[in-house]
Amino acid sequence: MIINLDLQSDVPIYLQLRNKIIEGIASKELVAGEPLPSVRMMAADLGVNMHTINKAYQLLKQDGFILIHRQKGVVVNPDGMPEVTNEYRQSLKDALRPIIGEAIARGMSAKDFQVVCAEIFSQITREVD
Amino acid sequence: MIINLDLQSDVPIYLQLRNKIIEGIASKELVAGEPLPSVRMMAADLGVNMHTINKAYQLLKQDGFILIHRQKGVVVNPDGMPEVTNEYRQSLKDALRPIIGEAIARGMSAKDFQVVCAEIFSQITREVD
DNA sequence: GCAACTGTTATATAATTAGTATAACAAACA
DNA sequence: TGTTTGTTATACTAATTATATAACAGTTGC
Numbered sequence: 001m002i003i004n005l006d007l008q009s010d011v012p013i014y015l016q017l018r019n020k021i022i023e024g025i026a027s028k029e030l031v032a033g034e035p036l037p038s039v040r041m042m043a044a045d046l047g048v049n050m051h052t053i054n055k056a057y058q059l060l061k062q063d064g065f066i067l068i069h070r071q072k073g074v075v076v077n078p079d080g081m082p083e084v085t086n087e088y089r090q091s092l093k094d095a096l097r098p099i100i101g102e103a104i105a106r107g108m109s110a111k112d113f114q115v116v117c118a119e120i121f122s123q124i125t126r127e128v129d
Numbered sequence: 130m131i132i133n134l135d136l137q138s139d140v141p142i143y144l145q146l147r148n149k150i151i152e153g154i155a156s157k158e159l160v161a162g163e164p165l166p167s168v169r170m171m172a173a174d175l176g177v178n179m180h181t182i183n184k185a186y187q188l189l190k191q192d193g194f195i196l197i198h199r200q201k202g203v204v205v206n207p208d209g210m211p212e213v214t215n216e217y218r219q220s221l222k223d224a225l226r227p228i229i230g231e232a233i234a235r236g237m238s239a240k241d242f243q244v245v246c247a248e249i250f251s252q253i254t255r256e257v258d
Numbered sequence: 259g260c261a262a263c264t265g266t267t268a269t270a271t272a273a274t275t276a277g278t279a280t281a282a283c284a285a286a287c288a
Numbered sequence: 289t290g291t292t293t294g295t296t297a298t299a300c301t302a303a304t305t306a307t308a309t310a311a312c313a314g315t316t317g318c
Binding site: 038039040054057068069070071072073074 | 263264265
C-alpha cells in the first residue's frame with residue numbers, strides 16, 4: 001500500500017497516517033489479518049520518526065482497527081472492524097455538524113451535499129468488491 | 130444568540146466560536162446585516178480572552194461571512210454569504226474524505242451515512258424558514 | 259547461543275499552536 | 289471629553305507535534 005504524506009499540511013502526520021490506513025481498509029486494499037509494516041520500517045519508508053508511526057498505530061489499536069502482538073507485529077484486526085456503536089455515531093455527528101453548518105450557510109442544499117458525499121463514497125469503494 | 134463553549138474540548142475555542150456563528154447563520158438565527166458583539170463584549174460574556182474572539186472573527190472575515198468596520202463594529206455580511214467556490218468544494222471534500230473513509234471501514238452504507246447527514250440538516254434548518 | 263527484529267518505554271529537545279494578560283493607538287460617536 | 293471600536297504589540301504559560309536517542313524484553317532464524 002502506497003502512502004503519501006503531506007508534511008506541509010496542518011493535519012498532523014500521525015493523523016494523516018491513521019486516516020490513510022482506515023481508508024485502505026475501507027477500500028479493501030487492506031484486508032482483515034493482513035500484516036502492516038513495523039513502526040521502524042514504516043518510519044524509514046516515510047522518512048519520519050518511529051514515534052510518529054507508533055502514535056498512529058496506538059490510535060488504530062485503541063479503536064479496534066488493528067491488533068498489536070507484543071513481539072510479533074501489527075495486523076489488520078482479523079475479527080473484523082469495530083462496529084457502528086452509539087459512541088461512534090455521536091462522534092460522527094459531532095464531526096459532521098460544523099461541516100454541514102458551513103455548507104448550509106454557503107447555500108448548499110441537502111441534495112448538493114449528498115452528491116459530494118456520494119462522489120467520495122464511490123471514489124473510495126470503486127475498487128474490486 | 131446563545132453560545133455554549135466546551136472549554137474541555139480538544140477543539141480550540143476560537144474554532145468552536147467560528148463554527149457556532151456559521152451554524153447561527155445557517156439556521157437563520159443570524160441574518161445578513163445583523164451586528165455581532167464587539168470582541169471585548171463577547172470575551173466578557175463567554176469568559177475568555179479578547180484575542181481568542183478576535184481570532185474567530187478574523188477567520189470569519191477572511192472567509193467572507195462577516196464584515197468588520199474599523200470603528201463601527203462587526204456585522205454578518207449584508208451582501209450575502211460566500212459562494213460555493215471550487216476552492217471550498219475541494220476543502221469540503223478533503224474534510225469529508227477521512228470521515229467517510231472511517232464510516233465505510235466500520236460497515237456503514239452510503240444510505241446509512243446519508244440518513245445521518247439528513248438528520249443534521251434538519252436539526253440545523255428546522256427553525257423558521 | 260547469537261544476532262536481528264518486534265513493540266514498548268523513557269528522556270530530552272525544538273517548533274508550533276492555543277490561550278491569557280496587559281497595554282497602547284487612532285477613529286468614531288454621544 | 290470620555291467611551292467604545294478594531295487593531296497592534298509584547299510577554300508569558302501550557303499543550304501539542306515531531307524528532308533524536310537509548311534501552312528493555314521477548315521472538316525468530318541461523
